[in-house]
Structure formats: structure tokens, C-alpha cells
Amino acid sequence: MPNTNAPAWKALAAHRDQSAGVHLRDLFAADPERFSRFSVGLEGLLVDFSKQRIDAQTLKHLIDLAETARLAEWRDRLFSGDKINFSEKRAVLHPALRNLKLGAFPSVEDDVMPEVRAVRAQMRTFSEKVRGGLWRGFSGEAIRDVVNIGIGGSDLGPKMVVRCLSAYQRAGMRLHFVSNVDSAHMAKLFEMLDPRTTLFVVASKTFSTQETMLNAHTAREWLCAAAGEDCARALPLHFVAVTSDVTRAAAFGLPEANxxxxxxxxxxxxSLWSAVGLPIALSIGMNGFERLLAGAQAMDTHFREAPFEKNLPVLMALIGIWNTNFLGAATSAVLPYHESLRFLPSFLQQLEMESNGKTVGRDGQALSCQANPIVWGEIGSNGQHAFFQLLHQGGWLVPSDFIASAQSDFPLPGHQAPLMANFLAQSAALAFGKTEQEARAELEAAQVPSEQIASLLPHKVFAGNQPSTTIILPRLDPYHLGMLLALYEHKVFVQGVIWGINSFDQWGVELGKQLAGRLLPALTGETGTDGLDQSTRALIAWCREYGDF
Structure with a gap:
């Protein structure tokens, strides 16, 4: 657990109390170099922390906290292949997936790179055949639609990246993602697909995930209904699997080559950096996929080598801990001003809350502080006309990440400048607000009668002092997207280290799965409802009366 009695933690609490009345307006007024002091650029990626409620002393205490938590040691253990996922007795080697250097990784003794490179080569061969029209379906026609069937990380990651990089997508190739066991998700998709030209990618590490396999079997039945007597021949032409269980894939009807x-x-x-990213390679090509890996690897190198005070993942993580544990923020908003980043908030929800949404530390003891905040978000332009009212005047402390790219990936005349003007305006408005004096001056300049000013004035004041980080990419290309995603991954790792959490297990996901397995036969009438709570029993009875199972 985090040592909340450590001198560094106590120093931060004391510093918080001493600076409680300081507004972001004051911080900027006191330091003409504040932007340059609290922003970091890396290969065209700019991250501006200057609108966070920090000063040099805050940063010093936060770095002391990181050193108290032995962050450098934990970082080395991550990259050396130690089994830091101790509850599952596993190493955490996703950096190996984007390692494009020659040589062994993580070590000569435990080199995983031969297998990683072999799968990459397999992905390249396959994706080039499909994209080049050389992989043919059972009728001899080329593939035009690719449907990824997965859930959780096997859906959120590749779906997010494919949407982000849609400007790079191969013309004539449509990508679809099915995760929901609700038949509406699959049934509506079938209406627009041709089984002769559709390829399914079934992504499940165990090849036993309930939702994924139900959807996969439904897709197989749909294909076989169209292929008729050619079903057995058609199956390996229209299905591939991403899994660790070759035996279960074979039982589904797929040869090892698939x-x-x-x-x-x-x-x-x-996992999006692995073969789970096959839809990405099919969409933008393997060269584009490897540019994505290269950007992530660049952030890995930066994370390993940069001093803490200029280390982007470390700074993001520490400022997040300051906001959560010392300023009392219970939520954190992700606000992309880029339509192609639409699925980024949902991806980050899983990354952050599944990793660090825990109250028990690595030592099995209850944490002595709150860990991960609730992560939420939406495209910023929409948010301005929805929930930004609460951010500006709702009284809640909501730190935000504003994310945009300087260049549009689908440029139209006259669009990018207004977009960026709103992007920059909102973070400034949240930071600096509007004082009563400023509001009064505006109303008087507009010649509003004095009696109306008195009634309007309370509604025209904005407290400001809402902290935010501004992230600007030069363009949303594979390389810079890879950097951005790896930045958030390492941020999560750093926070887990300081909170004393194992960020790489997810036991909370299991309970609901287990209970669903027990309730399914009760819903279908195969078993009774004895032993269930009265609410669940009553709900099952209602569903059986009105439902169609």
C-alpha cells in the first residue's frame, strides 16, 4: 500500500494546505515562464501541464514521492521481464510487442522476440494477401468487409485505433467490431454484409470468452447457411483466430495456419500491439501498424531514460495523484477535440479503471488512500453543449485532458481553425474563469440596465481554477498515436506503483462472470432460483414472463 505516513506524502499534504487559496490566475501572474516551465515536447508531441494547480514545490514533493515508492526500480523490473503481475505469476511484457530493435528482449535468457517477430511476419503475409485481393472467399471473391469479434481489450483497443487512423484506411475495405452479446449488434451487421466477401477475426486469449464465442458461433452459422455444402471449405477462408489456445480454435474448425x-x-x-491488432494491420497495412509500434517504442525509451522532472508518463501520473489524493478529485475527464479520437475515452476507461480501480494493495492490505478516479469523457465539441456547464459552474473539481492535433486528417476549408479555437478556449476558460468584476464590466459595456445587472451578475461569474492538461499532436498519424497510447499506459503503471497496486490483474471482472454463469440456466428454466437473493429471483421471474429465451 502507499506509505501515507512517509515524509513525502506528509509534505504534499502540508503543501496542499499552504497553497489552498492560490488560484491558477495567481500562478500564471507570478511566473511569466510558466508555460515553458511546465510543458514538455517530444518528437512533435506537446504536453502542457501549466494549467494544472501545481508549482515548482509541488513537483519537487511529487518527485520525492515517486522516489519513496522506488519508481525507478519498478520501471526496471517492468522492462527486465520480472513477474510483477504477482497474483497471476506473470511477467508484463507488452513493451516487447512494440520492440522493433534487433537483439533479445527482455534478456538473452528470456528472449520473447523470436515468437513476437514470427507472429508479426504472419500478420504481414496475411494482411498483404487480404488487402491485395489475393485472399479469396469460398466463391472466389476478394474480401471487402472485416468483422472483429472480441470484447474488452480485444475490442476496445483495435476499434479505437482503426477509428483513429481511418484517414489511412485502405479504400474499399470496411472494418466492423462486434462485442455485445445483444443480438442487435450482430443481426444489424448481417444485413449489410455479404458472406462471400466477409472475413471474421475472432479474438479471445482463451477462446472461451462467453460473449465472444457466442457471437463467433452465430457468425459461423450465418456463413455456413450461405456456403451450404461448402461450409467446411469456407470456414478457414472466412475465419481466423487470435488466441493462445490452438486446440480450441481447431475444435471451432480452424487449422493452425489460421x-x-x-x-x-x-x-x-x-494487447492492441499484438495480433489482437490484426484488424489495424488489415485497415492501414502492416507498415502503418509498425509505425504505430515505433511511436509506442519511442515513448517506452523516453519513459526509461528521461529524468522524472521531464518524463511525460511520470509527470502525468504524479499530477493525477496530486489531483486525486490531495486536491480531492473523484473523476477525470478525457476531452478529445478530434472526431477520429471518438473511442479514446472508452479505451482509457478500461486502461485506467481496470488497472487501478482497486482498494487492495500488492501486500493484500486495504489501501490507505483512494486510488483511481472515475474516468469519463466525450468529443469536446459535443461536450461543450452538454456537460461543460457543470465543469464551469457545477462546483465539482474535475481535472481534464484536452487532446487535439494541429492538422486535420480530413481537411475541409474553414473547419480546423474554429475547432482549435474552441479547444484552446475551453481549457483557458476552465482555468481562469470570470470574476464578478469582469462580468460586471462586460454587462455595463453592453449597456445592460443596472437593475438587470444585479440579477444577472451571479449567473455570469465563473470560478475557474479547474485543472487541465493540454495534449497536442502535430497530426493524428500512426507514429504519434502510438506515442500517445504508450504515454497513458506508462502513466497508469506509475500510478499503480505509487498506490501500491498490481495494475495488471483484474479480479473484479470475474465475479459478475461467475454469477452470470449461475443465472443463465435459471433464466432459461433449466434450474430453479433457490439460493438467490429475492431481488434477483423476482427479476428472473419477470424476465421469464415477458422475455423470449
């Missing part, structure tokens, strides 16, 4: 391997040291929420 299986892209993943390993137990690849966590689902860190």
Missing part, C-alpha cells in the same frame, strides 16, 4: 498466437504475458488492455 491462428495468430498471443501469450499469457499480454494483458487484454495492453
Amino acid at each position: 491462428v495468430f498466437k498471443i501469450w499469457d504475458w499480454v494483458g487484454g488492455r495492453y
Whole structure:
């Protein structure tokens, strides 16, 4: 657990109390070099922390906290292949997936790179055949639609990246993602697909995930209904698997050549860099996929080598801990001003809350502080006309990440400048607000009668002092997207180290799965409801009366 009695933690608490009345307006007024002091650029990626409620002393105490938690040692253990996922006795080697250097990784003794490179080569061969029209379906026609069937990390990651990089997508190739066991998700998709030209990618590490396999079997039945007597021949032409279980894939009807391997040291929420990213390679090509890996590797190198005071993942993590544990923020907003980043907030929800949404530390003891905040978000332009009212005047402390790219990936005349003007304006408005004096001056300049000013004035005041980080990419390309995603991954790792959490297990996911397995036969009438709580029993009875199972 975090040592909340450590001198560094106590120093931060004392510093918080001493600076309680300091507004972001004051911090900027006191330091003409504040932007340059609290922003970091890396290969065209700019991260501005200057609108966070920190000063040099805050940063010093936060770095002391990181050193107290032995962050450098834990970082070395991550990259050396130690089994830091201790509860599952696994190494955490997603950095190996984007390692493009020659040589062994993480070590000569435990080199995983031959297998990683072999799967990459398999992905390249396959994706080039599909994209080049050489992989044909059972009728001899080329593939035009690719459907990824997965859930959690096997859906959120590749879906997010494919959407982010849609400007690079191969013309004539459509990508679809099915995760929901609700039949509406699959049934509506079938209406627009042609089984003769559709390829399914079934992504499940165990090849036993309930939702994924139900959808996969439904897709197989749909294909076989169209292929008729050619079903057995059609199956390997229209299905591939991303899994660690070749035996289960074979039982589904797929030869080993159709299986892209993943390993137990690849966590689902860190798996888009693996063969789980096959839809990405099919969409933008393997060269584009490897540019994505290269950007992530650049951030890995920066994380390993940069001093803490200029280390982007470390700074993001420490400022997040300051906001959560010392300023009392219970939530954190992700606000992309880029339509192609639409699925980034949901991806980060899994990355952050599944990793660090815990109250028990590595030592099995209850944490002595709150850990991960609730992560939420939406495209910023929409948010301005929805929930930004609460951010500006709702009284809640909500730190935000504003994310945009300087260049549009689908440029139209006259669009990018207004977009960026709103992007920059909102973080400034949240930071600096509007005082009563400023509001009064505006109303008087507009010649509003004095009696109306008195009634309007309370509604025209904005407290400001809402902290935010501004992240600007030069363009949303594979390389800089890779950097951005790895930045957040390492931020999560750093926070887990300081909170004393194992960021790489997810036991909370299991309970609901187990209970669903017990309730399914009760819903279908195969078993009774004895032993269930009265609410669940009553709800099952209602569902059986009105439902169609």
C-alpha cells in the first residue's frame, strides 16, 4: 500500500494546505515562464501541464514521492521481464510487442522476440494477401468487409485505433467490431454484409470468452447457411483466430495456419500491439501498424531514460495523484477535440479503471488512500453543449485532458481553425474563469440596465481554477498515436506503483462472470432460483414472463 505516513506524502499534504487559496490566475501572474516551465515536447508531441494547480514545490514533493515508492526500480523490473503481475505469476511484457530493435528482449535468457517477430511476419503475409485481393472467399471473391469479434481489450483497443487512423484506411475495405452479446449488434451487421466477401477475426486469449464465442458461433452459422455444402471449405477462408489456445480454435474448425498466437504475458488492455491488432494491420497495412509500434517504442525509451522532472508518463501520473489524493478529485475527464479520437475515452476507461480501480494493495492490505478516479469523457465539441456547464459552474473539481492535433486528417476549408479555437478556449476558460468584476464590466459595456445587472451578475461569474492538461499532436498519424497510447499506459503503471497496486490483474471482472454463469440456466428454466437473493429471483421471474429465451 502507499506509505501515507512517509515524509513525502506528509509534505504534499502540508503543501496542499499552504497553497489552498492560490488560484491558477495567481500562478500564471507570478511566473511569466510558466508555460515553458511546465510543458514538455517530444518528437512533435506537446504536453502542457501549466494549467494544472501545481508549482515548482509541488513537483519537487511529487518527485520525492515517486522516489519513496522506488519508481525507478519498478520501471526496471517492468522492462527486465520480472513477474510483477504477482497474483497471476506473470511477467508484463507488452513493451516487447512494440520492440522493433534487433537483439533479445527482455534478456538473452528470456528472449520473447523470436515468437513476437514470427507472429508479426504472419500478420504481414496475411494482411498483404487480404488487402491485395489475393485472399479469396469460398466463391472466389476478394474480401471487402472485416468483422472483429472480441470484447474488452480485444475490442476496445483495435476499434479505437482503426477509428483513429481511418484517414489511412485502405479504400474499399470496411472494418466492423462486434462485442455485445445483444443480438442487435450482430443481426444489424448481417444485413449489410455479404458472406462471400466477409472475413471474421475472432479474438479471445482463451477462446472461451462467453460473449465472444457466442457471437463467433452465430457468425459461423450465418456463413455456413450461405456456403451450404461448402461450409467446411469456407470456414478457414472466412475465419481466423487470435488466441493462445490452438486446440480450441481447431475444435471451432480452424487449422493452425489460421491462428495468430498471443501469450499469457499480454494483458487484454495492453494487447492492441499484438495480433489482437490484426484488424489495424488489415485497415492501414502492416507498415502503418509498425509505425504505430515505433511511436509506442519511442515513448517506452523516453519513459526509461528521461529524468522524472521531464518524463511525460511520470509527470502525468504524479499530477493525477496530486489531483486525486490531495486536491480531492473523484473523476477525470478525457476531452478529445478530434472526431477520429471518438473511442479514446472508452479505451482509457478500461486502461485506467481496470488497472487501478482497486482498494487492495500488492501486500493484500486495504489501501490507505483512494486510488483511481472515475474516468469519463466525450468529443469536446459535443461536450461543450452538454456537460461543460457543470465543469464551469457545477462546483465539482474535475481535472481534464484536452487532446487535439494541429492538422486535420480530413481537411475541409474553414473547419480546423474554429475547432482549435474552441479547444484552446475551453481549457483557458476552465482555468481562469470570470470574476464578478469582469462580468460586471462586460454587462455595463453592453449597456445592460443596472437593475438587470444585479440579477444577472451571479449567473455570469465563473470560478475557474479547474485543472487541465493540454495534449497536442502535430497530426493524428500512426507514429504519434502510438506515442500517445504508450504515454497513458506508462502513466497508469506509475500510478499503480505509487498506490501500491498490481495494475495488471483484474479480479473484479470475474465475479459478475461467475454469477452470470449461475443465472443463465435459471433464466432459461433449466434450474430453479433457490439460493438467490429475492431481488434477483423476482427479476428472473419477470424476465421469464415477458422475455423470449
